[in-house]
Ligand SMILES: [Zn+2]
């Protein structure tokens with residue numbers, strides 16, 4: 001079961017919580033100096049530690065894993081040796097930008113859970129490996145921006161009302177002063193398709209892991225308050241119109257014959273909000289699944305190489321089927 | 329686009345500054361924008377870049393002196409790091425520490441690592457801290473007349489000392 005299929009806390013706003021540590025082995029260079037045999041050596045060593053602990057290497061298409069938000073785009077496009085090991089909520093990328101990117105992903109809001117799971121994986125590897133570290137700079141990473149704790153905490157949030165009210169730029173500015181990055185999370189570009197946003201820490205140095213966690217929590221809480229308030233106000237202002245608009249989108253998704261990715265994101269945002277407000281009989285997990293599993297790589301993985309038009313046809317069919325099943 | 333000051337993070341700010349009629353514009357990331365002070369200068373990440381070199385001669389001098397130095401592990405030279413903004417290997421941070429210092433300060437502010445410590449270093453760095461902790465516990469146990477607990481703690485301190 002993937003993270004988006006599981007029930008989580010505060011799913012009306014939070015899709016996922018992720019904690020990620022970057023770690024490197026002391027005796028190996030970074031790319032491009034890291035040659036293929038050395039990369040394979042790292043993969044072997046890490047696998048040798050993780051497999052007895054119940055981790056498995058993942059051989060699913062990288063594009064699909066990327067669309068599921070399990071791996072980075074860089075990892076998906078990688079041509080040199082690299083590996084992905086997973087167990088429960090942990091997903092460890094080996095030989096990505098850093099030798100190790102240890103991550104835990106939980107559904108909904110679960111900072112403690114993700115931190116605990118990620119720390120356990122990190123500790124298990126720390127037992128057996130020699131991590132590159134300096135007393136002053138902390139964990140030594142490929143990119144100097146990650147030095148220090150080399151830890152990224154991020155929550156994926158669904159913010160349709162803030163985004164419609166045009167408030168996201170302002171929030172981005174305010175939070176950046178507190179060392180928090182807000183960025184659109186949906187789609188290919190940097191845009192916030194599907195009203196999905198990623199809130200994460202940009203500061204990793206001079207703070208403890210717990211402080212990073214706390215900073216992200218506080219930032220997320222402040223956003224939640226505003227989004228909920230806007231939802232309430234929007235409903236109060238003209239609920240009939242809102243309901244009409246969202247249900248029309250639901251109807252279109254149900255009966256469309258061709259749906260491209262951009263439209264999928266628009267349907268997604270409307271139907272998700274409709275479900276949260278109780279206008280349509282779906283839970284948010286099904287709607288999230290509808291989005292992630294109908295992105296291009298998923299369709300290709302399911303149906304083989306299709307033309308763009310055939311993909312849109314398949315997407316429309318699959319979306320309609322999922323919505324029908326959910327409401328029956 | 330990338331931040332023009334650190335060259336690392338995504339630029340989310342657009343800055344304009346007018347000093348003595350000379351206008352400076354820059355796309356900056358959130359961290360650089362928040363750290364932007366009067367001493368603000370544009371430049372590439374490590375080398376100080378073209379503008380940076382004009383503004384302060386030090387990085388360039390340092391850079392010159394380091395031209396022949398190579399990293400003891402990956403054998404890259406400093407120009408590689410200056411050009412890419414990334415380290416060649418973990419050892420680069422140690423071998424080129426004096427050269428990277430300014431740039432790292434620009435990137436992270438005047439701070440040092442406060443987070444967790446890996447096992448190997450924990451043994452080295454942490455033993456002292458652990459011993460202090462145990463000694464404190466021992467004093468507390470004795471004060472509370474919990475002699476059995478005190479004996480256990482004393483054993484722990486002893487084994488810690490023999491490890492050192
Ligand atoms: Zn910057």
Ligand SMILES: [Zn+2]
Pocket residue numbers: 399400401402403404415416417418419420421
């Ligand atoms: Zn090096």
